[in-house]
Amino acid sequence: MSTSSLFSRRSYGALMSRLVWPTATILLLTLGFVFTTVLWTSDSANVVAGKRQRMQLTGAIEQKLEELKARLAQLATSPEFAGPAANDRPAALAVPSPAFDFVGLFAEDGKLVNAHSRRDIDAAPAPALFADLLEAARTGGEGASSAAASGELAASRLVYDGAAALAAVALPLARPHAEASVGRLLITGYKRLDPAELRSLADLHAIDGLRLTAAAPAEGWIGLPILDHRGEAKAHLVWRPERPGDIMRERLVPLTLFGSLVAIALFAFVIGYIRWIARDLAVSQEHAQNLLGRDPLSGLPNRLLFGERLDQELSRISRSGGGLAVMFLDLDRFKDVNDTYGHAAGDELIEQVARRLEQLLRATDTLSRFGGDEFAVIQTGLRSSQDADALARRILDAVTRPFEINGTPVSVGVSIGISLAPDNGLAREDLMRLADTALYQAKSEGRNRFRFFARAMDETIRMRKTVEDDLRSAIHQDELCLHYQPIFSADGQDIVALEALVRWPHAKEGLISPSRFIAIAEERGLVIPLGEWVLRRACQDGLRWPGLRIAVNVSPIQFRHRDFVKSVMRVLKETGFEAARLELELTEGVVVEDADAAEAAMMELRAIGVHLALDDFGTGYSSLIYLRRFAFDKIKIDRSFLESMEATGESAILVHSIVHLGRALGLTVTAEGVETKEQHRFLQALGCHQLQGFLFSKPVPPDEIDRLLGIAAPEAEGVAA
Ligand code: C2E
Ligand code: MG
Ligand code: MG
Numbered sequence: 001m002s003t004s005s006l007f008s009r010r011s012y013g014a015l016m017s018r019l020v021w022p023t024a025t026i027l028l029l030t031l032g033f034v035f036t037t038v039l040w041t042s043d044s045a046n047v048v049a050g051k052r053q054r055m056q057l058t059g060a061i062e063q064k065l066e067e068l069k070a071r072l073a074q075l076a077t078s079p080e081f082a083g084p085a086a087n088d089r090p091a092a093l094a095v096p097s098p099a100f101d102f103v104g105l106f107a108e109d110g111k112l113v114n115a116h117s118r119r120d121i122d123a124a125p126a127p128a129l130f131a132d133l134l135e136a137a138r139t140g141g142e143g144a145s146s147a148a149a150s151g152e153l154a155a156s157r158l159v160y161d162g163a164a165a166l167a168a169v170a171l172p173l174a175r176p177h178a179e180a181s182v183g184r185l186l187i188t189g190y191k192r193l194d195p196a197e198l199r200s201l202a203d204l205h206a207i208d209g210l211r212l213t214a215a216a217p218a219e220g221w222i223g224l225p226i227l228d229h230r231g232e233a234k235a236h237l238v239w240r241p242e243r244p245g246d247i248m249r250e251r252l253v254p255l256t257l258f259g260s261l262v263a264i265a266l267f268a269f270v271i272g273y274i275r276w277i278a279r280d281l282a283v284s285q286e287h288a289q290n291l292l293g294r295d296p297l298s299g300l301p302n303r304l305l306f307g308e309r310l311d312q313e314l315s316r317i318s319r320s321g322g323g324l325a326v327m328f329l330d331l332d333r334f335k336d337v338n339d340t341y342g343h344a345a346g347d348e349l350i351e352q353v354a355r356r357l358e359q360l361l362r363a364t365d366t367l368s369r370f371g372g373d374e375f376a377v378i379q380t381g382l383r384s385s386q387d388a389d390a391l392a393r394r395i396l397d398a399v400t401r402p403f404e405i406n407g408t409p410v411s412v413g414v415s416i417g418i419s420l421a422p423d424n425g426l427a428r429e430d431l432m433r434l435a436d437t438a439l440y441q442a443k444s445e446g447r448n449r450f451r452f453f454a455r456a457m458d459e460t461i462r463m464r465k466t467v468e469d470d471l472r473s474a475i476h477q478d479e480l481c482l483h484y485q486p487i488f489s490a491d492g493q494d495i496v497a498l499e500a501l502v503r504w505p506h507a508k509e510g511l512i513s514p515s516r517f518i519a520i521a522e523e524r525g526l527v528i529p530l531g532e533w534v535l536r537r538a539c540q541d542g543l544r545w546p547g548l549r550i551a552v553n554v555s556p557i558q559f560r561h562r563d564f565v566k567s568v569m570r571v572l573k574e575t576g577f578e579a580a581r582l583e584l585e586l587t588e589g590v591v592v593e594d595a596d597a598a599e600a601a602m603m604e605l606r607a608i609g610v611h612l613a614l615d616d617f618g619t620g621y622s623s624l625i626y627l628r629r630f631a632f633d634k635i636k637i638d639r640s641f642l643e644s645m646e647a648t649g650e651s652a653i654l655v656h657s658i659v660h661l662g663r664a665l666g667l668t669v670t671a672e673g674v675e676t677k678e679q680h681r682f683l684q685a686l687g688c689h690q691l692q693g694f695l696f697s698k699p700v701p702p703d704e705i706d707r708l709l710g711i712a713a714p715e716a717e718g719v720a721a
Contacts, residue, residue: 019271019274020271023267023271024267027263027264027267030263031260031263034256034259034260035256038248038249038252038253038256039249041245041248042244042245042246042248042249042252043245044245045243045244045245045248046241046243046244046245046246047245049241049242049243049244049245050222050241050242052242053205053207053222053239053241053242054222054224056205056207057201057205057207057210057224057237057239058224060201060204060205198210198211198212198237202239206242207239207240207242208239208240208242209221209238209239209240210237210238210239211237211238211239212236212237212238213236213238214236215236216236217236217238218238220240221238221239221240221241222238222239222241223236223237223238223239224236224237225237293305293308295368295369295371297347297350297351297369298350298351298354298369299354300354300367300368300369300375301366301367301368301369302368302369302370302371303368303370303371303376305368306366306368306370306376306378307428307432309366309368309378310326310366310378310428310431310432311428313366313378313380313421314421314426314427314428314431317421317422317426318422318426322380322381322382323382323383323384323420323421323422323423324378324379324380324381324382324420324421325377325378325379325382325385325387325388325391325418325419325420325421326376326377326378326379326418326419326420326421326431326432326434326435327376327377327379327388327391327392327395327416327417327418327435327450328374328375328376328416328417328418328432328435328436328438328439329357329374329375329376329377329395329399329414329415329416329439330373330374330375330414330415330416330439330443331349331353331373331375331399331412331413331414332412332413332414332415332443332447332448333411333412333413334346334349334372334373334412335373337349337405337410337412341405341406341408341410345405345406345410348405348406349403349405349410349412350369350373352403352405353375353399353403353412354367354369354375356398356399356401357375357377357395357398357399359398360391360394360395360398361377361379361391362380362381364380364381365377365378365379365380366378366380376432376435377391377395379391382420385420385423385452388418388420388452389450389452392416392418392450393450395414395416395450396413396414396416396448396449396450399412399413399414400412400413400414400448413447413448414448415439415442415443415447415448415449415450416438416439416442416449416450416451417434417435417436417437417438417439417440417441417442417450417451417453418435418438418450418451418452418453419431419432419434419435419438419452419453420452420453424453434453434458435453437453437457437458437461438451438452438453438454438457439451440457440461441457441460441461463509463512463516463517463520464520466506466508466509466512467517467520467521467524467526468520468524470506471504471517471520471521471524471526471530472526472529474504474506475526475529475530475533476529478533479504479505480502480503480504480505480530480533480534480537481502481503481504481505481701482500482501482502482503482534482537482538482541482702483500483501483502483503483699483700483701484498484499484500484501484541484550484699484700484701484702484705485498485499485501485692485697485698485699485700486498486692486696486697486705486708487499487551487670487690487691487692488690488691488692488696489689489690489691490683490684490687490688490689490690490691491684492680492684492691492695492696495548495708495709496548496549496690497548497549497550497551497583497690498542498545498548498549498550498551498705499551499552499553499585499692499699500534500537500538500541500550500551500552500553501514501553501699502514502518502530502534502553504517514553518530518555522555522557527555527557527558528557528558528561531554531555531558532567532571534552534553535552535567535568535571536571536574536575538550538552539571539572539575539577539582540575540577541702542577542581542582543575543576543577544702544706545705545709547581548581548709549581549582549583549611550577550581550582550583551583551584551585551613552582552583552584552585553585553615554584554585554586554590556586556587556589556590556593559586559590559598559601560590560593560594560597560598564601565601565604565605568582568584568605568610569608572608578609579608579609579610580609580610580611582610582611583610583611583612583613583633583634584605584610584611584612584613585613585614585615585636586612586613586614586615586632587614587615587616588614588616588617588626591626591630595629598630599629599630599631602630602631603631606631611633611634612630612631612632612633612634613632613633613634613635613636613668613670614626614627614630614632614634614635614636615636615638616636616638616672617635617636617637617638617658618637618638618640618641618654618658619638619640624661627661627662627665627667628665632667633667633668634667634668634669634670635658635662635667635668635669635670636670636671636672636692637655637658637659637669637670637671637672637688638672638673639671639672639673639693640673641654641655641658642655642671642672642673642674642675642679642693643673645679645682646678652682655671655682655683655686656686659671659683659686659687659688660686660687663687668689668690669687669688669689669690670688670689670690670691670692671683671688671690671691671692671693672692672693673692673693673694674691674692674693674694674695674696675693675694675695676695677695679693679695680695
């Protein structure tokens with residue numbers, strides 16, 4: 001029966017959540033990846049640059065070594081070098097080459113035979129310089145220095161005792177640069193890395209802060225260890241490594257940040273745009289659905305299609321007989337669900353209700369959603385109203401069972417109004433209007449029920465609408481009027497009071513009696529202005545009839561209003577009407593709800609001289625407690641007692657007791673609704689003080705009262721007060 005909507009508001013929402021989160025996640029991952037790549041690449045660049053510098057330096061040093069080696073080889077074969085002697089003694093040793101800072105001569109066993117610095121070599125002739133050392137070498141190193149003897153340098157090929165001071169200075173800053181053999185002796189040349197050389201090295205390779213230190217490189221620096229002949233690091237060539245990655249990072253990070261912002265803005269824009277398109281699409285889809293006659297949310301026929309189907313069914317009935325029921329359904333408490341759980345939950349509920357209802361119907365029936373929480377049903381093949389009754393019960397049953405929305409049980413109710421064809425007519429508009437009227441009735445009776453249309457409903461609802469639409473303006477434009485019903489002395493001779501009864505002359509409805517609109521005015525909050533209007537008008541009119549008490553009816557809602565007493569005082573003041581001539585007719589409803597507040601208000605009223613009557617006595621709780629506790633002056637026996645008095649003896653007994661009770665409590669007793677002479681005689685005999693009823697006079701307009709009083713003037717004179 002239903003076609004699910006292609007693109008409802010729900011699927012639009014789902015599309016958005018399907019789109020936004022994955023895209024946002026991808027965007028964030030991409031940004032994260034870009035940042036990580038920038039950091040990683042810049043780090044790698046730093047590492048690569050450091051390695052390259054180290055290689056360059058190593059290369060430069062190696063090259064230097066090669067050069068030195070060549071120089072040393074040359075030295076070994078130079079004529080100054082006498083060549084190995086038979087006793088392993090070099091004939092002479094001179095180190096004329098400026099390529100070395102100092103030179104050592106070692107025996108094969110590693111013992112230092114001779115060494116000297118350039119300065120020494122330059123200062124003295126070689127043979128003299130080396131004579132003692134050669135001697136020492138011959139005698140097995142007896143001339144070895146104290147440093148050599150100390151063992152630390154014993155095995156060294158570098159340092160010998162005669163040059164201890166020199167070696168101590170040179171050691172940390174030098175490294176063995178080249179070696180060459182001279183017979184069985186070994187010549188080692190040493191070259192210091194002097195500051196000038198370092199500078200040129202640094203310049204050559206664009207190295208920042210290149211220098212020699214004894215300590216290992218500090219944090220953020222790198223270095224090459226300078227090894228002595230034993231392979232131990234004696235010094236470090238250190239420099240601040242080139243960090244191209246840092247530069248890269250400095251440039252790339254702001255750029256990447258900017259790029260990210262642009263990407264996020266672009267993302268937001270694209271999402272907004274898609275949203276806009278999707279909404280547009282949803283609207284046009286909804287429009288299309290409407291044209292197709294479908295409700296977009298539930299996929300059910302809409303009001304238009306429902307009307308068409310109803311027309312078809314009705315013309316079939318007129319051709320070939322049979323019957324149908326039109327049902328209007330309205331969910332109870334749907335608004336609560338929407339307010340409590342949100343609109344998505346509300347939509348979900350509507351869909352679930354639609355599915356449940358579908359299951360109850362036959363293929364030939366029609367289920368429709370009119371929008372909001374309103375559904376409608378055409379039940380076809382109706383044999384009698386019993387069928388509609390049964391279906392309505394099943395619907396009530398199905399809808400009142402709890403629903404589950406997002407894992408939460410949710411309960412709603414349903415009110416149903418039913419009209420029947422052909423019983424209530426065969427016109428679509430009529431049947432729909434009558435079903436609506438019946439629905440209205442069902443709802444006002446307390447919801448969660450079904451009602452068949454009945455003629456009386458039409459009238460009730462029309463009146464309700466009239467009151468809702470027109471009463472407020474009628475009050476403000478002074479369109480209401482008051483009739484007065486005289487209240488007579490027990491003998492029926494004298495008018496002792498006048499009860500003001502409101503009337504509403506309506507352009508279309510004629511004179512509307514208060515019983516038709518007071519209750520609605522109470523419901524609609526109109527009874528306050530209405531009551532005040534009546535009170536004011538009654539007091540104004542009352543001025544025309546000096547000496548007569550004027551009774552005014554007060555609705556419980558009006559009485560309970562916290563400003564009621566004040567408004568009475570204000571009206572009395574404004575009109576100049578004497579408080580002692582005013583009698584307010586209250587019903588038991590006034591005192592039942594908040595007895596303390598009522599008592600206080602009544603005391604205030606009595607304090608200013610206003611009289612209080614308990615109207616319609618015997619119809620409500622009629623408890624003696626009220627009569628004793630509250631300061632009434634009068635009770636008015638409800639006319640229903642008089643109506644039934646003739647039929648049942650019980651009523652007569654009750655009236656009897658009420659009159660006696662009232663008298664015993666010192667109250668004035670008035671009987672309402674006296675229509676017959678018998679009633680009059682009976683009440684008079686009982687000792688009723690006052691009588692009111694059609695037997696004496698109906699409620700009449702003020703002019704008529706004038707006339708009545710004019711006629712009755714001579715007799716009324718004495719009793720009027
Ligand atoms: P109520 O205060 O008990 O007024 C008496 C009602 O009984 C009046 O009906 C009157 O026309 C009717 N009645 C009087 N004598 C007889 C009789 O012999 N036979 C029959 N059958 N009826 C009789 P009405 O004017 O239609 O007023 C109905 C009710 O509306 C009043 O009952 C009163 O409760 C209420 N009402 C009238 N005017 C006002 C008003 O200004 N304010 C408020 N709050 N209620 C009012
Ligand atoms: Mg009354
Ligand atoms: Mg009454």
